[in-house]
Each structure stands twice: as C-alpha cells, then as structure tokens.
Amino acid sequence: MGHLITLATSLNQWALDFQGNYERIMASIAIAKSRGATLRVGPELEIPGYGCYDHFLEGDTVLHSWEVLAKILSSDETMGIVCDFGMPVVHKNVIYNCRIIVHDKKILLIRPKMWLANDGNYRELRYFTPWAKHRQWEDHYLPRIIQAVTKQVKVPFGDAVVSTADTCIGVELCEELFTPASPHILMGLDGVEIFTNSSGSHHELRKLYRRVELIKEATLKLGGIYLYANQQGCDGDRLYYDGCAMIAVNGRVVAQGTQFSLTDVEVVTATIDIEDVRAHRATSSRSNQAAASERYHRVEVDFALTSGKFEEVKEEDMVGIISSKTIPVRFHTPEEEIALGPACWLWDYLRRSRTQGYFVPLSGGIDSCATTVIVYSMCRLVVEAANRGEQQVISDARRITGEPDGSDYVPTDPKEFCRRIFHTCYMGTENSSNETRQRAKQLADAIGSYHVDLNMDTIVTAVRSLFALATGGFRPQYRSQGGTNAENLALQNIQARLRMVLAYMFAQLLPWVRGKNGGLLVLGSANVDESLRGYLTKYDCSSADINPIGGISKTDLKKFIAYAGDAFDLPILESFLDAVPTAELEPITETYVQSDEADMGMTYDELSVFGRLRKVEKCGPYSTFTKLVHEWGSYLSPLQIAEKVKLFYFEHARNRHKMTTLTPAYHAESYSPDDNRFDLRPFLYPSRFPWQFKKIDEVAEALPDRSNPSSAKVKQE
Template structure:
C-alpha cells in the first residue's frame, strides 16, 4: 500500500567541541533508528559541535571540524537508506547560520537555516548567528572543496523549502520557531506537509515542557510533529532535559525520558499517512485556508519512507505524558547536571560544608539524588558491556571493579561533608541536623 512509515527522534548528550564523541553518539543514534526499521532520523540542534560553543562560533575551525564530522557520516554505510537530519553550524556568503543538514545515501539533499533565533533569557543566538530571512526561497550553496572531493557533489540547496519524497512531504522548524507568533509549521501544514521535524536544544524549566504546544499544533492542522532534543549540560550552566516528542493529529504517540543518564536515546513510532489525510479532509477550515497558501520550493528526492507491503504493520497508539511532581523536578534536574559535570570535568567527587541549615541540606540532597539516579541506571543496564554510566563511575572512583550496592554507599564515595564547628552561627541543634542528614545519605561527617 505504501502509506505507513517509521520515524525516529533522538536525545543525545553532546558536549561542546567534543567532535569525536559527538560523532560516535550521532552514529549510534542512526544505528538504533535503523534497528527500528526507521526511514527518517531527526537529531538535536547543533548536535555535531554542541550547542554551547559560545564565542567558539567565531572561530572558523568550529565550522571546519563540523564539516569534517558530517563528511565522515556521509561516507559511513550506516547512513545509507535512511534520511538523516543533522544539526550543525554553516557559513554561507560569510554569514553564520544555525542549520539542519539533510543527508541520504552519501549526498546532501538540503540545508535548512534557522529563521527565528532564540534571544531572550539564557539564549544569545544573535551574538553568533544570523537568521534566515528569505521566506520560501532557496539558494545554491557551494560545498567546501574537501567535501566535494569525498562525496562527489559540488553544490546543494540552502534556504526555506519542503523535502518531497515519493510518498510524503517533510517540513522543518528549529527550537522556538514552534512557539513564535508566526510559527512556520502552520504555513508548512497548509502547503501540504504531513511531517514536520523540529531540531531543538531546549533547557530544563520548572513545570514547562513543549508537549502541549506540539499536540495543539498537530490538532489544529493535522499531521505529525517530531521533536528531537539535546540532553545534559553541554559544558554550560544549563541542563537540557532531553524530552523527545512524536505527536500525530493532536495526540502524543511517543516521547523520551525527561531525566535520564543515557547518552543516546532513540524513540520511534509508526504512523499512517492515511490517518493524516482523513483528518485533514474532515477539517473544513484547513481545506479553505490551504487553497490560499503560498507554495514553498520543493526539494525532490527519489526515496520512499513507507514500505510497499504494510497492511499488517500496526501503527503506534496514543499515549499519556506522565509528568513528575515539581519537587521531583527540583531534585532530578540539578542532579543530572551534577553527574554530567562530574564525569566530564575528570573530578573525583564533591566537598560540602554542612551547617544543618536549609541551603547546605538542599545541596546535599541533590547530590544524593544524583547518586540515586546513577545507582538505578547501573542496575537497569545490568551487566551490559556498553554500560556507559558504570564505566564513567569506575573511572571517577579509580576502581575498575567497583559496582555500588546502594545509593548511600555510592554517596560515601562521591560526597565528602564536614561540619563547621567553630562558626558563631552553629549550635548543637544544627550539628545534630547535619549529623543526621549525613548519616541518612551516607556521606559521613
């Protein structure tokens, strides 16, 4: 029949300027997507170089090394027979853009620059990048010479366009373009897009996810929305929560973990294009507004996302998002950030002066929360040879055979606490509180 297809979204724990490590994790995510028989893989924003490179985006080496990593991916047989959406920075006409590079079978199909840059709160993207302001226009991009030599391709389109395969049409948004007043996805859906892929680096904010916004977008117009997201601290003071989302016709059909220590998490879903088309036929507002929409340029590719014989392939059912409490968010978000920074900084643990007051007690509890997450992830992965968390922990404690038996035992290895005995603000009661807490979490005093 050719109407059911499998798509994958990824959450990757990338690190700024760790080009080799980022390459390995990207390649691993593509392998996992292909294990699900997926024909389309979307990755996080700026996944090749890392999101938080800051003023290293002024350095030409950052762009050079990004192209070198992309060239390695293009030459890998793993990337064959699957459309891969890769996030990286690109210089075009001496302007720096935050881009998505779409590749297939060793060729670059299309480069899509970000149109709406994040410039409020913790974000300063306009400091390093220019927005693509040429709505519904594409230009010719001259590939770097060494890329041309390796993949035998001189140019590719760059700009604002739709990718058209043999069986469907795919549009693109990046990060907060979903939330902007003039969101791209509305015009893309009205011009016939059935899938929209969003590459994001959304940091953790208390009681805030994009799931409701994405469900509303697909409910309003019909279609599928894919959100891939960064995970971890990326070397900065923010924690990217790693939530990936696949929504279809207003319903959540797949999502990733919010607080996880996995370096590479891939979530896949099977969708039925006929469900999208039937949904849109029943939306009369879509029908009337779609006839007046301006057309996007099409990047045509001879490739099909759907299988030819797919009658008996079951589609992914709707599911519910089970959010944790705000207290759990406060405990888990900073704990994930601490683990990332501990293992990447090559440190051996933390030192904390316990006063028995609220501030130091809160910090100690967050460190213990980190130990609990690490212990549970090691137990979940078991004796798996690719147990990344256990390998990192053994390096931190300098014991190749170590395996924790409880979170408290692990906390005794990673947290050293002391009581400030001679401070005028300390009393016997505060010392009792500090002693009881250190005993509970296993840190010692």
C-alpha cells in the first residue's frame, strides 16, 4: 500500500532575496504536487535565507518574511498539501528560528528551534533564542497581514506535533539531530511516525558521512520515516550548503538528492508505506518505553497524507519518484568534493555578483593551478547543465558572457565557455623560471582561458630605484647578493604586492580590451596551510575578491590535481605535481632554489597535523607537543618535536594578524584559520610563549628518545 510522500526540497536560496526565495519555494511546491506528494519540507530559514546573520536582528527581515508567507498562503498551490516553511518569528518580543506548518491556507503550528547551532561557522545564539519550554505550547497572535489571508487570529506556538487523519508528523530542526538527546526520540516514543528535518548544513570535506549516519540512526532503533531537507548553494557568504536531501525509513536510506548542483530547485520524492514503520516498532522493549513516555500536544488536521495513490500519478511526472527500496548512499571522494563544491560556489558568486568572469594570477605552481582547474570544473558543470536544458543556467550564462537580448547562445563546450569568462595571467620577473612560465601557458591553452604573459621587472626596478632615491642611495639587495634578511624579505614582498596591483588592473580592463563591458572578479590561491603558518605576504596576490581553495590543505589539493588530470583529460597537470613548490621571489643560483617547505621549516603534511591539533582537538602548544611525542616519537626525538612545535606556534602567532585581512574563502576544512568567521582568536600574541615553551623544553629533556634506541637505553640507565 505504497503512497507518495515528498522527501524534501533542496533550494538554492539567497540571503535577503525575498522575491527569488519566494519563486523557488513556489516552484518546489508545484513540482511536489505534480508528483502527487502530500507533504513538502523545505530547508532551514528558507524564506529570508539562512545566512542573513545580523540582519535577523532587523525588524525588516521578520516583516518581509511574513509578507512572503502571506503571498505563499494566498496561492492555490498550497491547497491539498501540507507544507513546512522556515523563517524567523518574534513571539512575545523574542526572536525564534521557526518552522511554520501550513495546510489549505491555514497555519497549523509554529515550531521554534530548541537547540541552536553556535559553534564553528554558526552564531545562532547571536540572533535567536532557543525555545526552552519542551513539550509545551502557547498561543501566538498572528500579524494582520496573515490574519487577512488565513482568517486566524492566533495559532499554536511551541513544541508540539501535527496529527493527520492517518499518521503523526514531528519537526526536528537541523542542529537538533546532532544533539545527544535529539527530540525525535521522545516524539517517536509518543507515536510520531514521520520526522521532518529542515537544515542549513554546510559542506566540509569528508563531513557528509556523519550526517548520513545520524539520519539513518535516528530511525534504526526507533522506527519511523525521516525527511531531511537542506539548502544547496551559496547564499551569500563563505559557506556552500551541500543539499543531499534524503529520506530514511527504519534506518534505511531510500532516496537521496544531489550533494552539488547548479539547479536552483531540486525536489526528491519517494513511495512510502507507513505500515512498515508500525511493523518495525512492534517490539516489547520499545513498547514498554513508549507506554511510559510523556505526551506531546497534537495539532489535528482533517487531511490524510496517504490519500494520493501511486498509480494516479501521470507517467510524465514519474521523474524523481523513488520506491522505498534501500539504495546505496552516494559519497563523493574528497577529490570529487573539491572539484564540485567550490565550482558550484564560484558559479553562484559569479551569477549573483553580476560580473563578467574571473581573473587568476597563474604562477605555474600547484595552488594557482588548483584554483584554475576549479574554474574549469565550473565551466564543465555549466555546460552539463545547459545540455540538460536547465533554463536558469543558460540564462545566467548568456548574461555573464554579454550575449544580447534574444540570443540563442547555449554553452556547449567547456573550453569555449571558459575562454569567454575566464582570464589568466603569468606575471614573471627575473626570478621566474622558464618551467613555471611554460606550465602556466600550457594549462591556459588546455582549458581555453584568455591568457596574458608579461614580465614586470621594470616595475620592480622602478620601486627599488624610488626607494634608493628617497633614502639617499640605500638600494636593497637579495640575500644571495649580500643583502640582509630584512632586504631580502622586502624585495620578495615588493614583487608579491605589485602582482596584486597588476591583477586588479587587468581584471578591470581586460573585458574592455576584448570589446566587452564590465569587470572581472580576482580569485585568490592561498591554501589553508599557508594561511595557518602565515606563509604569505599581506596584501600580495593572495589578496583577492574570493578564494576557492583558501579552506583546502596542500595535501588535498595535490590529490585533487592528480584526480583532475584524468577526470578532466588534462595531462599537463602531471607536471604541476612533479614541481617543487616555490614562490620564485628570490634569484635562482647554482646552489640555491627557493623552496616553500624549506622556507617554512616544516612540511605541508606537518602543517595539516598542527592545524587539526590546534583547532579541531583544541590543543595549545604544550598539549600539541605531548600528543606528537606519541605520534612522531618513532622517527623524531622529543627535542626535535619540541623545536617543530615551538616553530609552528611562534610563526602562527606572529603572522596571525594576516588572518584579519584574509580573502573570503570557500570553507572546506575543519581547521580553517579564517579569523573573520570561523577561527575566533586574538591576532596579537605573546608569540614566544615563554611559559608554555619552557614547560615543553623541560619535558623534552626528560623524555627518552624512541627514534634512537641506543639513546633511549642510555637515558634509562
């Protein structure tokens, strides 16, 4: 007796885009109804957009959300279906993050969020207050614009459930799934059979598995149907919400939407038999616990979710309908995640900023290479979507490429589309090698970008001459030419910062050179490990408009480049993997070639370890040392480990100020050092940590050296 139930919708909402958000919500309802669905669930705060941040404190945001809801309720699209919408609601002068359950132009229940996300990228307690009256409800008096539509003066507000003619629906909101005592447990024991979860969960490499396991576990012991909706896309900030709308029945995943997509509206539907839940729950232990459970207030609605029969759905509307058969969950590899997540984020940013393309200073190194390949991946996704006939993508592509009104242009080739919207430039100096220059040109040719090759020695020389003129003849020299460390560093920084100036000049004027209007967005290419260590020049070419790889480690970027070489048919990428990472800011001599890892005093792999210990495992210098003694002690002595730990924390501390100006970057890594949103730490430190480092030295002196067995034996004797 299978019946259609809409799983959820993945919507690409945009913070404060009330008109666009309304249109996408209405499209999702229409698609759901066309498939015979009787329950539609949307992502968290879908009406104003999840990422409004401090705008949630403005009365305008709440007002416009009610206005949009009134417009939705006025439509006949909401007839004959239960819909679950998200928006902020002010109840008794307190702002709550709420779900509003409606049916036939009536509000059934306003359910406020009880456990708020307030870690990492989330600051919900800054805007909202959690509902603290569990299993309690009270009257909420509706604004007059809603009363005029629904003819209701007040509706239930609180922790209650909705009882239909054939089942019972309970709401669990995003973070509540991740809490130790999730609401679905108590609701399920009180007879709730369908759980909806409206989420604003962001993408992070290797994160999806945890979310999927929690969704499966939510109904494995308890029994039930779990409907998970998530936002998909960039809604105006560093995060990409990775969709993956899902339905689980009794611990089995039976439907899954895409994780990464350029589509603005995705609706996933499934055929569900509610009797499966009742059979699963027919166990003595569950029944004993249920019999003693506390009751929830039930808001009754004279409507049956199972009233729509599967066979009544038209054949042309069968697309996307999935039976309750268990399916294997799709997990992308980290390399695929890097290819897809930042690419979708870049497309959203490009089309919503209404600029004409991207510009990358292409150095011939692996970081700018990765940024470039991600843009090419975006072009591939645009072409794939256009080939599927997705009109929104085609329309955006025509506008971005400057096609006139009425044009029939459709992007059909990634290289052709890339040449229209992507610009690269190699900015060489006397310190640059022919190898990096050639790699940059070959990569640009392979993907089709509009490429410029230049030497900037005359500009660098002019700045050095100006300094000498202003200081009465002091002319800085490189270290290899007898200069001091201060001179050597200043000359490197001159080159790096001049590249940033040139990048913005070319980004503003290259469209003009090509006979087009508008400007380009400059993309950065500093990886998460370089930012963590501070191995970058403040306001150099790492300073850009946005950075697609700023939250990705060097280790993962190398794996991505290896993957993309085959997946995108780009054999030139092999040469980037073989090259030694170098800034090429110092002269190359017979005995010296600048190397990133030599300059930093640590490897990129070691930086990743430091990053995770510092941020994810919440370690200070001393606890980092004690953990690494166990992890690295088989091949490094305690004294060597101590020196590495002290060097990292010293360099991280003294360069921390650079994070205050870090280019807004796609968030992809749990140890991102982004000062502006994710990593809230001081930027003025006692960088030599005298107390902490002294303790490390004392312990390191006393510990046996496991990397040298003979040394350990002497210490023991």
